Every structure is written in C-alpha cells, then in structure tokens.
Amino acid sequence: TLNTIQDVTGLSFPVTAGQRYWFYFCIQYTSAATTTGSRWAINAPASPTELRYQSQYSLTATTMTTNQGVGAYDMPAASNASSASTGSNIATIEGFILPSANGNVIARFASEIANSAITAKRGSIVQYMAVG
Numbered sequence: 001t002l003n004t005i006q007d008v009t010g011l012s013f014p015v016t017a018g019q020r021y022w023f024y025f026c027i028q029y030t031s032a033a034t035t036t037g038s039r040w041a042i043n044a045p046a047s048p049t050e051l052r053y054q055s056q057y058s059l060t061a062t063t064m065t066t067n068q069g070v071g072a073y074d075m076p077a078a079s080n081a082s083s084a085s086t087g088s089n090i091a092t093i094e095g096f097i098l099p100s101a102n103g104n105v106i107a108r109f110a111s112e113i114a115n116s117a118i119t120a121k122r123g124s125i126v127q128y129m130a131v132g
C-alpha cells in the first residue's frame with residue numbers, strides 16, 4: 001500500500017523506562033525499481049521523555065535523503081522519490097531515546113508506490129547501548 005509504514009521484522013531491541021539509549025540501525029534493502037522511493041524511521045513505546053534521531057537512505061547513486069533532528073516516531077511522513085539501484089541500497093537510522101515505558105525500539109519503512117516493493121534484507125544490523 002502506498003506509503004504505509006511497517007516494521008522491519010526482527011530488527012529491534014528492548015528498552016526500559018527511564019534508561020537513555022543510543023541506537024544505530026544499518027539496513028540493506030532492495031527496491032523494485034529505481035523510480036520507487038522509500039522512507040525509514042523507528043517506533044517504540046508511547047510518549048518517550050526524549051527522542052532524537054536521524055535517518056539517511058539513497059535517492060540516487062550519488063545523493064542521499066537525510067532527515068536530521070527527528071523527534072517523533074514514523075517520521076518523515078512521506079517517502080522520497082527514488083532509490084539508487086534495485087539491489088544495493090543502505091538505510092541508516094541513528095539517535096537517542098529515553099523511553100517512558102518498557103518495550104521495544106524497532107526500525108520501520110515504507111514504499112513510495114503501491115505494488116512496488118521496498119524490501120529490507122537479511123543481514124541488516126542494529127547496535128544499541130545504555131548511556132548516562
């Protein structure tokens with residue numbers, strides 16, 4: 001479905017309310033066509049005390065879409081317009097969260113075009129650690 005955000009299955013980590021975390025997702029993905037864009041974000045327990053992250057993902061072979069200083073889940077609200085290639089794209093999401101409830105932080109994505117797949121690939125990673 002056009003621009004409908006969904007979880008990257010298996011790419012998450014647990015958080016505890018009141019503990020600040022740094023996180024980094026590095027996601028390999030394919031696109032059904034170079035004219036199919038995407039968007040990459042996170043979701044986590046409701047109403048975090050603090051949330052700051054950035055996401056970057058391909059636009060062309062030499063440019064990236066960058067979303068800096070994001071402070072809400074599932075943002076940006078719209079996908080970009082293209083992908084660098086059909087088979088070798090990378091998305092990164094990095095930031096800090098101070099959750100107000102226990103739960104999981106999970107990477108999320110959407111395809112710009114209905115019936116034109118963006119597919120997160122096996123071998124993608126998440127790193128995280130509790131900080132101050």
